[in-house]
Amino acid sequence: MRHPRRLSPQTVAVLLALADQASRWSHGYDLCRRLGLKAGTVYPILMRLAERGHLETSWEQPDVVRGRPARHLYRLSLDGAKLAKELQRTDRGRAAFLARAVV
Amino acid sequence: MLAALAAVFAWIAVAAPQSAATAAQVVSKVVDFTLFIGAPLAAGTVLLIRRLKAATRGRLGAERLLGLATAGLPPARQEWGTAMRAELLSIDDPSARRAFARSAAFAALRIGHARPLAIAGTTGLLAAAGTLAVSRLLLAVDKPIGIGIYTMFAPVLLLFAAALLGAATRRSFRSGLEAGVVALFVALVGVFAVMAVEAVTWAEHYGVYVFDGDRPSTGHLGPGGAVGDALSPFFIGLHLVLWVPWPVLGAALGAAVRHRHPADGAAARQGSSRS
Numbered sequence: 169m170r171h172p173r174r175l176s177p178q179t180v181a182v183l184l185a186l187a188d189q190a191s192r193w194s195h196g197y198d199l200c201r202r203l204g205l206k207a208g209t210v211y212p213i214l215m216r217l218a219e220r221g222h223l224e225t226s227w228e229q230p231d232v233v234r235g236r237p238a239r240h241l242y243r244l245s246l247d248g249a250k251l252a253k254e255l256q257r258t259d260r261g262r263a264a265f266l267a268r269a270v271v
Numbered sequence: 272m273l274a275a276l277a278a279v280f281a282w283i284a285v286a287a288p289q290s291a292a293t294a295a296q297v298v299s300k301v302v303d304f305t306l307f308i309g310a311p312l313a314a315g316t317v318l319l320i321r322r323l324k325a326a327t328r329g330r331l332g333a334e335r336l337l338g339l340a341t342a343g344l345p346p347a348r349q350e351w352g353t354a355m356r357a358e359l360l361s362i363d364d365p366s367a368r369r370a371f372a373r374s375a376a377f378a379a380l381r382i383g384h385a386r387p388l389a390i391a392g393t394t395g396l397l398a399a400a401g402t403l404a405v406s407r408l409l410l411a412v413d414k415p416i417g418i419g420i421y422t423m424f425a426p427v428l429l430l431f432a433a434a435l436l437g438a439a440t441r442r443s444f445r446s447g448l449e450a451g452v453v454a455l456f457v458a459l460v461g462v463f464a465v466m467a468v469e470a471v472t473w474a475e476h477y478g479v480y481v482f483d484g485d486r487p488s489t490g491h492l493g494p495g496g497a498v499g500d501a502l503s504p505f506f507i508g509l510h511l512v513l514w515v516p517w518p519v520l521g522a523a524l525g526a527a528v529r530h531r532h533p534a535d536g537a538a539a540r541q542g543s544s545r546s
Contacts, residue, residue, distance in 0.1 A: 236361055
């Protein structure tokens with residue numbers, strides 16, 4: 169596990185938001201809206217989390233009816249879920265603050 | 272395009288007072304121009320326009336912005352470019368689309384630049400170091416013929432190599448172009464900084480301009496005049512025109528290496544899943 173305390177508040181917020189979804193998949197734009205963060209902040213975080221193995225990614229089916237391409241989906245991997253739990257355990261006050269901020 | 276550029280230069284060569292000389296001299300100038308300026312410039316422009324058209328084809332506004340920003344990402348990042356573009360298309364509110372596109376485009380332009388920037392910085396410094404070495408070598412062998420021939424053409428090879436290396440190592444035209452363009456600016460600053468300093472030395476030792484080794488018509492060359500000549504907008508513009516095509520050409524050649532490894536690009540495009 170990589171130094172959870174060194175994660176930025178935004179990264180912690182993304183981890184907690186995904187942890188809140190449990191095993192359900194999330195879209196990038198939905199995360200942006202939910203967290204009140206810009207895409208330019210959320211996507212680099214998603215990239216880093218995926219590269220570190222904290223995130224699973226997948227592609228949904230294209231929306232043929234509306235003519236829209238398949239969207240990318242994200243959820244925590246087992247490692248990511250452990251990290252989120254560790255964050256909540258070791259930094260409960262901060263996590264609680266961020267959890268309130270993202271709801 | 273190349274023919275048009277050659278025609279313009281031929282007209283300039285004929286119209287210029289000093290070249291009212293022979294037809295052979297005009298032809299020689301046009302050939303030089305075509306080889307060293309016209310052909311690289313035309314090839315670079317055509318390549319760049321084709322890439323830009325491909326990145327923005329069929330897209331408007333926010334999509335075009337994000338399409339440009341995510342065009343030519345390295346294979347390891349292409350999936351994320353596709354993800355951001357697909358997400359953009361799912362947003363119905365126009366202002367939210369624009370905000371998403373702007374922010375995501377900014378993110379796309381920032382990601383994964385460490386290696387191209389390292390290549391660019393090294394290349395720029397090499398060009399500046401080469402300028403200093405050539406200047407000192409010419410002074411050491413007592414041949415004040417000017418260092419313009421070096422500064423105009425040697426950095427071209429370095430810029431081409433930097434862009435080629437940047438594109439080939441990441442299998443991405445864009446990475447090569449970024450490396451080449453940043454190298455161009457670092458080299459431009461470095462080379463002209465060295466030229467400005469060396470201009471004073473050349474003026475003090477030989478009373479000549481550092482660029483071409485000519486003496487001023489007044490006979491006396493002070494430090495201010497020497498530096499002013501070395502940093503004249505004409506010389507800076509001349510170097511830019513000579514150098515600009517090569518990052519594009521190097522990046523195009525480097526990116527062509529990707530075709531030797533089609534599996535890498537295909538894997539990135541498919542969009543892998545860790546689940």
